[in-house]
Amino acid sequence: NAGVTQTPKFRILKIGQSMTLQCTQDMNHNYMYWYRQDPGMGLKLIYYSVGAGITDKGEVPNGYNVSRSTTEDFPLRLELAAPSQTSVYFCASSQTGGSSYEQYFGPGTRLTVT
Amino acid sequence: GENVEQHPSTLSVQEGDSAVIKCTYSDSASNYFPWYKQELGKRPQLIIDIRSNVGEKKDQRIAVTLNKTAKHFSLHITETQPEDSAVYFCAASSAGTSYDKVIFGPGTSLSVIP
Numbered sequence: 342n343a344g345v346t347q348t349p350k351f352r353i354l355k356i357g358q359s360m361t362l363q364c365t366q367d368m369n370h371n372y373m374y375w376y377r378q379d380p381g382m383g384l385k386l387i388y389y390s391v392g393a394g395i396t397d398k399g400e401v402p403n404g405y406n407v408s409r410s411t412t413e414d415f416p417l418r419l420e421l422a423a424p425s426q427t428s429v430y431f432c433a434s435s436q437t438g439g440s441s442y443e444q445y446f447g448p449g450t451r452l453t454v455t
Numbered sequence: 456g457e458n459v460e461q462h463p464s465t466l467s468v469q470e471g472d473s474a475v476i477k478c479t480y481s482d483s484a485s486n487y488f489p490w491y492k493q494e495l496g497k498r499p500q501l502i503i504d505i506r507s508n509v510g511e512k513k514d515q516r517i518a519v520t521l522n523k524t525a526k527h528f529s530l531h532i533t534e535t536q537p538e539d540s541a542v543y544f545c546a547a548s549s550a551g552t553s554y555d556k557v558i559f560g561p562g563t564s565l566s567v568i569p
Contacts, residue, residue, distance in 0.1 A: 372555065374556075374557065376559075382561065382562070383461075383544060383559050383560060383561040383562045384499070384544060384559040385559075386556060386557065386558060386559075389555075389556050389557075391555065397556070399556060400456075400558070431498060431499070435557075442487050442489070442504070442548065442550040442555075443489065443501045443504065444489070444491075444499075444501065444557060446498040446499050446500070447498065448498055449498060
């Protein structure tokens, strides 16, 4: 299994541009999450999904949108990029049920908005 | 919503000493408390977790304790080694529910001095 994959690894955006961060998992996990991690800081939840067709806001959803049309994919859309969105973005997935709800993280996307 | 606090923010210990990191949470509905380790430039990875029906869990040099009444839980690392140097995040969630979302603490940067 590839686990959780994210593309791109790095991206530089100009203010006002838009982009989609891709996230795919091949573990058949129902739950998927998007976090941002600012330099030297913790993980802030942007959006999450408990299954295909279901999404909900996390702690810092403003400026972002998500969709979950399949179990495998959970893209994050940035509209009108702002310097405050400069961060490392991590996608994660986890299974439901069982004895552990371990989140498996992707390698991250480093985004710079200038 | 859930709020997770974590202390200390930085911790330096001599190799072989013990390290303790403490977290508190606010939502009494939280039932799952994982700890993640993030090495520099890497993705977070689960090191240990505990469910709300358990007071303590051990895995070799790592242990976690949970006090549901006081809403706090702690990570204990014994016989620390240089490779334990990393940022450690605690988290809380209502795992397995339809409103589950994982909220992380701000992190503790642990340095183990050889």
